Amino acid sequence: MQAETSEFDVVVVGAGSGGIGAALAAGRAGRSVLLLEKAETIGGTVVRAGVSTWEPDAGGKGIPHEIYRRLTNIPNAVGIYSVGESLDSYGPGGARFVTGLCLIDPDKHYRDTLLRHGSPNGVRNRSYVQKHWFGVVFEPDAYLRVVGDMLGEMLGETGCCTIRTNTTFTDVQVEAGRVLSLRLDDGGSITAKAYIDCTGDGHLCIACKCEMMRGQEPKDRFGESDAPAEPVENVNGVTLIYRIARTDRRAVEPLPPDVPDECWWREDYPAANSVQMPCGDYLINMLPTLEGREFSDMDYETARAEARRRVLGHWHYMQDVLPKFRQYRLSWIALALGVRETTRVVGRYVLTENDLLAGLSGQSHDDIIAIADHAMDTHSQGGRGCVELAEPYGIPYRCLIPKGFRNLLVACRGASFSSIAASSCRLSRVMMNLGQAAGTAAAVAGEMGVDLPAVPPFRLRDANQCEL
Numbered sequence: 001m002q003a004e005t006s007e008f009d010v011v012v013v014g015a016g017s018g019g020i021g022a023a024l025a026a027g028r029a030g031r032s033v034l035l036l037e038k039a040e041t042i043g044g045t046v047v048r049a050g051v052s053t054w055e056p057d058a059g060g061k062g063i064p065h066e067i068y069r070r071l072t073n074i075p076n077a078v079g080i081y082s083v084g085e086s087l088d089s090y091g092p093g094g095a096r097f098v099t100g101l102c103l104i105d106p107d108k109h110y111r112d113t114l115l116r117h118g119s120p121n122g123v124r125n126r127s128y129v130q131k132h133w134f135g136v137v138f139e140p141d142a143y144l145r146v147v148g149d150m151l152g153e154m155l156g157e158t159g160c161c162t163i164r165t166n167t168t169f170t171d172v173q174v175e176a177g178r179v180l181s182l183r184l185d186d187g188g189s190i191t192a193k194a195y196i197d198c199t200g201d202g203h204l205c206i207a208c209k210c211e212m213m214r215g216q217e218p219k220d221r222f223g224e225s226d227a228p229a230e231p232v233e234n235v236n237g238v239t240l241i242y243r244i245a246r247t248d249r250r251a252v253e254p255l256p257p258d259v260p261d262e263c264w265w266r267e268d269y270p271a272a273n274s275v276q277m278p279c280g281d282y283l284i285n286m287l288p289t290l291e292g293r294e295f296s297d298m299d300y301e302t303a304r305a306e307a308r309r310r311v312l313g314h315w316h317y318m319q320d321v322l323p324k325f326r327q328y329r330l331s332w333i334a335l336a337l338g339v340r341e342t343t344r345v346v347g348r349y350v351l352t353e354n355d356l357l358a359g360l361s362g363q364s365h366d367d368i369i370a371i372a373d374h375a376m377d378t379h380s381q382g383g384r385g386c387v388e389l390a391e392p393y394g395i396p397y398r399c400l401i402p403k404g405f406r407n408l409l410v411a412c413r414g415a416s417f418s419s420i421a422a423s424s425c426r427l428s429r430v431m432m433n434l435g436q437a438a439g440t441a442a443a444v445a446g447e448m449g450v451d452l453p454a455v456p457p458f459r460l461r462d463a464n465q466c467e468l
Contacts, residue, residue, distance in 0.1 A: 004188050004189070005181070005188070005189040005190065005191060006034070006188065006189070006190045006191075007032075007190070007191050007192070008032045008033060008034045008162075008190060008191070008192045008193075009026070009031035009032045009033065009192060009193050009194065009442070009443075009446055010022075010023075010026040010031050010032070010033045010034070010192055010193070010194045010195075010196065010439065010442040010443070010446075011033075011034045011036065011182065011190055011192040011194075011195050011196070012026070012033060012034070012035045012036065012196045012198055012435075012439070013036045013168075013169065013182075013195070013196070013197055013198060013199055013203070013204045014036070014037065014044070014197065014198035014199035014200060014203075014412060015035050015036070015037035015039075015042035015043065015044060015163070015165070015198070016043065016044020016045060016046070016198060016200060016412065016431070017044060017045075017046065017412075017428040017429070017431040017432040017435065018196075018198035018200075018411040018412040018431040018432060018434055018435035018438070019035060019037070019042075019044070019196075019198035019411075019412075019435060020042065020043075020044075020063070020147050020151070020432065020435065021062075021063050021411070021431070021432035021433065021434070021435025021436040021438075021439060022196045022198055022411055022435035022436065022438045022439035022442075023035040023151060023161055023163075023435075023439060024063055024150060024151065024154065024436070024439065025063070025435070025436045025437075025438075025439030025440045025443065026160075026194075026196075026439035026440070026442050026443050027151075027154045027160040027161040027439075028154060028160075029439075029440065029443030029444075029447075030160060030443070031160060031442065031443045031446055032160050032161075032162075033160055033161045033162065033439075034162050034164065034190060034192070035151070035161060035162070035163045035164070036164055036167050036168065036169070036184075037163070037164070037165045037166075037167065038165075038166070038167065038168035039165065039166070040165055040166055041144065041165060042144070042147065042148070042151075042163065042165065043140065043143065043144050043147065044200070045200075045336065045338055045339075045428075046140055046143055046144075046428065047140045047143065047144050048334065048335045048336035049240075049241060049334045049335070049336040049337060049338040049339075050140065050241035050242075050243065050283060050332075050334035050338070051241065051338050051428065052137065052138050052139065052140045052143060052283065053081075053102075053135055053136065053137045053138075053275050053283065053285075054113065054135055054136040054137075054138075054427070054428055054429050055116070055135045055374065055427055056113050056114070056115055056116040056132075056133045056134055056135050056374075057113075057114070057116050057372055057373060057374045057427050057429055057430060058114055058115060058116065058117070058371050058372055058373040058392040059370055059371050059372040059373075059425075059427075059429055059430040059433050060110075060113060060114050060136075060429040060433075061114070061433070062432070062433055062436050063432055063433075063435075063436050064428075064429040064432050064433070065110060066150075067143070067146055067147065067150075068110050068136060068138075069110075070146045070149070070150070071138050071142055071143065071146055074139075074142045074145070074146075076139070076278040076279045077138055077139050077142035077143075077278065078136065078137070078138040078139070078142070078278060079104040079105075079106075079136075079137055079138075079276075079277075079278040080104070080105055080106075080108040080109065080110070080112065080113060080134050080135070080136060080137075081102040081103060081104055081105060081134065081135050081136075081137050081275055081276060082102065082103060082105035082108060082130065082133070082134050083100065083102055083126075083129050083130050083133050083134075084100075084101040084102060084103040084130075085100075085101050086098060086099075086100050086101070086126070087099050087100075087101065087322055087324065098271040098272075099271065099272040099273070099274050099284075099318065099322065100271075100272075100273050100274065101274050101276070102135065102137075102273065102274065102275040102276060103276045104137070104276050104277075104278060105134065108134045110136070112134040113134045113135050113136050115132060115133075115373070116133065116373045116374050116375065116388075116389075117373035117388065117389040117390060117391055117392060118132070118388070118389075118390065118391070119132070119133075119388045122375065122386050122387070122388045123386055135275075137275050137276070137277060137278070137283070138278075139277065139278070139279075151163060167184055167185060167186065168184070168185050169182040169183060169184055169185070169204070169207070170183050170184065170185050171183035171207075172204065172207045172208055174208050174209070177404050177405045177406045178405070178406050178407050178408075179192075179195045179208060179405070179407055179408050182195075192407075193407065193442070193445070193446055194407050194408075194409070194441075194442035194445060194446070194452060195407060195408050195409070196408075196409045196410070196411055196435070196438045196439065196442060197345075197408065197409070197410040197411070197412065197414065198410075198411050198412045198435055198438075199412060199414065200339065200342070200412045200413055200414060201339075201342045201343050201412075201414050202342075202343050202344065202345050202410060202412070202414030204408070204410075205345045205402055205408070205410055205414065206343065208402070208405070208408060210345050210346070210402040210403070210404075210405065210408075211345070211346040211402075211403060212343045212344065212345055212346065213343065213344045213345070213346060213418070213419070214233070214235070214342065214343045214344070215231060215232050215233040215234060215235060215419065216228055216231065216232040216233075216234060216419045216420075217231060217418055217419055218230050218231045221418075222350060222352040222353070222354070222418050223352075223354065224352055224353040224354060224418060224420055225353065226353060226376075226387075226420060227353070227418075227419075227420060233293065233296065234291075234292045234293045234296075235292035235293075235295070235296060235340075235341040235342060235419070236288075236292050236340035236341035236378055236379055236419075236422075236423055237287070237288025237289075237290060237291055237292050237295075237340065237378075237379035238288055238289060238290040238291075238292065238294075238295045238303070238307070238337050238338065238339050238340065239285050239286055239287070239288050239289045239290075239337070239338040239340075239379070240286070240289045240290075240304065240307035240308060240310070240311050240333065240334055240337055240338065241283055241284065241285050241333075241334045241338055242283075242284050242311045242315065242330060242332065242333045242334065243277075243281055243282065243283055243284070243330075243331050243332040243333075244281060244282050244284060244315070244325065244328040244329065244330055244331060245280075245281045245328060245329060245331040246280055246281070246327055246328055247327065247328060247329045250326045250327050251319075251326060252316065252319040252320055252326060253315070253316065253319065253329060253330060254316075255312060255313065255316050256312060258309070259309050259312045259313050259316075260313065261313070261316065261317075263313065263317070264313070265294075265310065269313070269314055269317050270286050270287050270288065270289075270314075271286075271287050272284050272285060272286050272287060272314070272318070273285045273287060281331065282328070284314075284315070284318070285338075286310070286311070286314055287379050288379040289307045289310050289311065289314075289337075290303060290306070290307055290310075290337075292340075292341065294306075295337075295339070300337070303337060304336075304337055307337060308333060311330075311333055312330075315330050340379065340413070340423070340426055341413065341419065341422055341423070341426065342413075342414070343414055344413070344414050344415065344416065344417055344418075344419075344422060345402045345403075345410050345414055345415060345416050346402070346403050346416060347398055347399050347400065347401050347402055347403055347410070347415065347416025348398035348399075348401045348402075348403055348416070348453070349365075349396050349398035349399055349416060350399070350416050350417065350418055350421075351395060351396070351399050351415075351416065351417045351418065351421040351425065352417075352418045352420065352421050353376065353418065353420040353421060355393050355394075355421065356376060356389055356393045356420075356421055356424055357389070357390075358393065359389065359390060359391035359392060359393050360391060360392055360393060360394055361391060363393065363394050365394060365396040365398075366457065367396045367397040367398055367457035368394030368395065368396055368397075368457070368461070369394075369395065369396070369397045369400075369434075369437040369457055369460040369461055370394070370395045370430060370433040370434055370437060371392045371393065371394050371395070372392065372393060372395065372424060372425045372427070372430045373389055373391065373392035373393065374389075374424045374425070374427055374430075375387055375388045375389060375424060376389070376420055376421075376423050376424045377423050377424060378423050389424070395425060395430075395434065396457075397437065397441070397455075397457045397460060398416070398453075399415050399416040399417065400415055400416070400434060400437065400438055400441070401416075401452060401453050402416075405452075406451040406452060406453065407445075407451060407452055408452070409438040409441060409442070409452055410438075411431065411434040411435040411437070411438035411439075412431055412434070412435075413426040413431065415434060437460040440459065440460050441455045441459075441460055444456070444459050444460075
């Protein structure tokens with residue numbers, strides 16, 4: 001019996017931030033959309049990896065703002081945080097340990113979270129940071145409810161969106177720069193006019209044999225002043241986020257027998273960012289839990305198991321040296337690793353450090369469809385850490401178009417960015433903006449009867465509320 005073939009206007013692979021933005025934009029424009037997700041639920045790293053904070057960044061308008069407004073209708077679902085105190089302590093041998101506390105600030109509004117650039121001396125300028133840096137923190141379950149309702153409403157209103165979880169593709173047919181069909185792991189086949197890769201790692205692009213990048217590119221490839229002289233395989237660090245909840249008993253939680261009471265993978269425990277949730281819990285983000293090279297050398301399950309051991313050691317040390325946290329207990333460890341960087345596609349344009357340093361005032365692209373202003377932010381030993389920017393920069397539409405393809409876009413951290421540029425624009429709200437632009441592009445291409453590269457960028461800027 002021949003396997004069933006289903007037809008759609010747009011197929012979105014991956015239901016993280018970019019995929020949600022893409023599916024909503026294309027479906028709301030009246031296009032039939034299939035949203036594929038290999039995990040058991042949509043939401044990506046927000047839901048499975050605990051990345052439920054939106055750091056300050058200029059790229060947060062459009063769909064992210066709509067999600068925030070809906071979250072405010074749910075009690076204790078969302079809050080705006082400000083940068084509070086920085087807790088320093090010294091452990092055995094004088095090893096310095098730092099954690100920053102970000103606290104709910106009821107006096108701030110969403111618009112306050114749309115700025116990161118401009119800090120003299122970066123995070124060390126405490127007065128500037130406390131005055132200007134604000135972010136969004138929310139409950140993952142509430143986020144899942146809100147985006148599920150948004151997608152469900154679209155299905156009810158237009159009949160345009162089908163969501164399939166626990167599903168992925170096993171094969172792809174490509175001809176002359178055009179994706180023809182995908183074979184699914186249930187044996188079915190799907191065809192579409194446009195395909196959008198929102199997998200994070202560019203899995204669909206890899207299957208289509210697009211040219212890909214991994215690791216740090218050498219200085220002579222893109223002329224980036226801070227790139228290494230020779231290519232380096234290392235990628236940005238990986239974090240396993242954990243959550244702590246207040247308790248009535250003050251204590252230091254004991255360690256399991258297989259976890260040492262001193263840091264075993266580096267000289268001392270890494271710094272951490274602790275963000276207060278609306279309910280009073282904290283999300284703790286080690287910076288990082290695994291070095292990028294370590295992660296690359298392990299299979300995923302081994303990496304997560306080792307990261308979990310490090311979480312237990314890190315939390316024990318937090319309680320040991322910072323008495324504030326003895327009133328809390330470890331309540332949750334994320335189901336998935338927070339991966340910042342793996343593979344990236346080579347598009348019609350590659351965003352580089354030069355774009356970030358030039359800023360909007362120095363860029364000459366006529367196809368900018370999203371903006372960002374987060375620091376160039378590398379989490380690894382020997383890395384530069386956070387290098388703040390002087391002004392926002394723009395992301396061209398060409399960064400979403402894999403070189404040589406006519407009906408394929410990529411809207412995730414695997415888009416066409418150099419390693420340095422990716423360290424800045426990988427944040428969730430920016431990825432959702434890219435998804436919104438990609439979904440809009442697919443809809444406009446269908447409306448105009450043109451290939452994706454021919455879509456007018458101004459149509460995408462309008463959808464993203466991208467003000468240049």
